[in-house]
Amino acid sequence: MFRKVNIPFIKIEGLGNDYIFIDQGSLRSKSMSLPALSRAVSHRRFGIGSDGLIVVKKLDVASAFMSIYNSDGSKAEFCGNGLRGTALYMKSVYKAGGNEFSIDTSWSQYQVMIVKSDGKSAKVKASFGAPSFDSKAVGYIGSNCLGIKASPAGVLRTLYCVAMPNPHAVIFVDNFDLDWQTEGSLIEKSPMFKHGINVMFARVESLKRISMMPWERGSGPTMACGSGAAAATVISTLLELTKGPVTVQMPGGTLSTRWDIAQNEVYQEGLTRIAFSGIYST
Structure with a gap:
């Protein structure tokens, strides 16, 4: 599967829609399968328990890249609750200054703003971009x-x-x-x-x-x-x-x-x- 490794994580939920957040830098093994890791950590009996896995990569003081995996290991284009959770993750883990951040995905870039926070929870406003009916x-x-x-x-x-x-x-x-x-x-x-x-x-x-x-x-x-x-x-x-x-x-x-x-x-x-x-x- 993948080599033995200890991975720091934070479980963040938005209205009960919960994800395991990890920093990409903690994944020292390039051969680690993120779909397999998502299935493992998401399992509510044998893992941590979540709706999926979000891997965050710090880009600079006010921006990051997030990759989203569902609990079955499939990759998702986007996650609204995960986007807000990533803003809180940046504030908590990366100690990001200010309250406005840019978060990239493989699809697009999104703007988020922490309206208020006590360090453990936050109200976050986010722009999702334009919907498509194509x-x-x-x-x-x-x-x-x-x-x-x-x-x-x-x-x-x-x-x-x-x-x-x-x-x-x-x-x-x-x-x-x-x-x-x-x-x-x-x-x-x-x-x-x-x-x-x-x-x-x-x-x-x-x-x-x-x-x-x-x-x-x-x-x-x-x-x-x-x-x-x-x-x-x-x-x-x-x-x-x-x-x-x-x-x-x-x-x-x-x-x-x-x-x-x-x-x-x-x-x-x-x-x-x-x-x-x-x-x-x-």
Whole structure:
């Protein structure tokens, strides 16, 4: 698998969506398999327990690069809760000065700002960039990814898909008295989507509020999904079901999300917290 090594880590959660954060410099073995490491540390019986692994590389005093791995070892393009967690990680581990940082991924660069922090937790505002409704960006095999008809578990659903840049399918429901986990799993793995897809079951409560159950690609049901909350906000705004800043309620808590249509920019604000730290021995 990989050589015996002790790896310092910090577990950070955003509304219960938890990740193991490690500094890239602690991975002394270049042959270490990060997908295998993510599967190992994420296991809730035999590992530390998390929804995935985030590897952070310090670039300078106010910027870093983050790589995201789901609990099944697959690599993710983006993670909203992970982005806010990386800001707290930079402040805590790298002792980054100021409150505004740039965080790079293999996809793009994102701007984050710590609104307030006590050292162990923080409220963080982040810019997610522009959503994309392009079928290629979503990985959909068809030409129009808005309003896809599908019948997971024999139930007809309408899927509205958007890349944030990770792909999301938003399904609006009247209530959550449905087997959304089975449906989420079936849609995630549907051959309609070349690279799989995150599935968000959303109920619009008002022009300013959405309730949502997240099914994340590569991780399954989670307490919260930042990019999923953004996707639900974008789609509901597009369909004129919501307007302005939207509070998205998930099992783990709420996120405030806004799609600035004029600038075509998505903004999100929410809490992130250090759960604990330790040493993981492979």
